[in-house]
Amino acid sequence: MPFNDGDTVQIWDTMFVDSGDQDDCLSEHGQVAVIVRRSEREDVPLDNGPPLGEDADECFFCAVPGKGLTHVNEAWLRHLATA
Numbered sequence: 001m002p003f004n005d006g007d008t009v010q011i012w013d014t015m016f017v018d019s020g021d022q023d024d025c026l027s028e029h030g031q032v033a034v035i036v037r038r039s040e041r042e043d044v045p046l047d048n049g050p051p052l053g054e055d056a057d058e059c060f061f062c063a064v065p066g067k068g069l070t071h072v073n074e075a076w077l078r079h080l081a082t083a
Contacts, residue, residue: 001079003060007035009077011064026076033062039071046070 003009013029039059043052052059052071059071 003035003074003077003079005035005037008080009033009035009062010080011062011072011076012078013076028064028067028070028072031064031067032080033064033070033072033077035077036061036063036069043071 009032011026011028011031011033013026037060039052039056039061041051041053041056043056043061044050045052046069055073056071058075059073060077061069062072062077063069
C-alpha cells in the first residue's frame with residue numbers, strides 16, 4: 001500500500017528487528033509519525049548536511065510527536081492497522 005501525505009505510520013527499523021543490534025537501531029524506531037510530504041531532492045537533512053539529492057526519491061518528510069520533523073526512507077515506514 002503506498003504512503004500518502006497525512007498518513008499515520010510507524011517508523012520501523014527492520015534491520016534492527018532482524019539483528020537485535022542496539023547500535024544499529026534508528027533512534028525513532030517504534031515511534032508513530034505523520035507523513036507531511038514526500039521529501040524533495042533540494043531538502044537539507046536536519047543535521048544541515050548536503051541536500052538529499054537522489055536519496056529523497058525514497059524518503060518522506062515526517063512529523064514525529066515530541067521529536068520534531070525528520071526525513072525517513074520509505075523502507076523504514078509501515079502503515080498502522082486501522083479499525
